Amino acid sequence: MIRTAALAHIRDRRLLQTRSTGKDVFYMAGGKIDPGETPETALHREIREELGVGAIDVRELDVFEAEAYGHAPGTRLHMTCYLGDLTADPSPSGEIAELRYFTLSEYAAMPDVAPGSLMVFRRLHDLGLIDE
Template sequence: MIRTAALAHVRDRRLIQTRPEGKEVFYMAGGKIDPGETPLEALHREIEEELGVGLAGVAELGIFEAEAYGHATNTGLHMTCFLADLTGEPHATGEIAEFRYFTVAEYAAMDHVAPGSMMVFKHLATLGLVDW
């Protein structure tokens, strides 16, 4: 089981997703929780590393479990997801090649989609926070 913390940041009714260097798929911004770290601590660290910004107004959205995309079959993903605002303009740093904001349909139309991200997209759409 891979345990991660993820950011559900919505702008103009679209959800931010990041694409790591050398990969084709866009994932939730965030990453693995280090030993001894809480999901919230991991979220703050990962967003600073990936997008070069801090977070404000952080609230837990929920826990999402799915198959971990790009890992061995039957590898589970346990993702603690948080809603939050950014403290500045994001920019791709380090291991992140790019980031984009998607509607549900735009993300679903990609050649490769991460099941965990798709779960969050659908949940946010049912809450009326992102466009289909």
């Protein structure tokens, strides 16, 4: 089980996704929870590392469990996802090569998608927060 914390940051009814250097798939902004960290503490650390900004007005959306993309078959992802805003415009930093905002259909049309991210897209669409 891979435990992560992720940020659902929405702008213009699109959800922010990040692509790591050397990878093709876009994921939720965030990352693994280190030993001794709470999911929210990990979220704030990861957002600073990946986007170069702070996360504000953070509130838990839900916990999503899915197949962990890019890992051995059967490896599960346990992702605590938060809705929130950013203190400034994000820019890729650390291992992040690219940031992009997607609608549900834009993300789903990608050649490869992360199952956990797709679950979040669907939930946010069902809640009326992002466009199809």
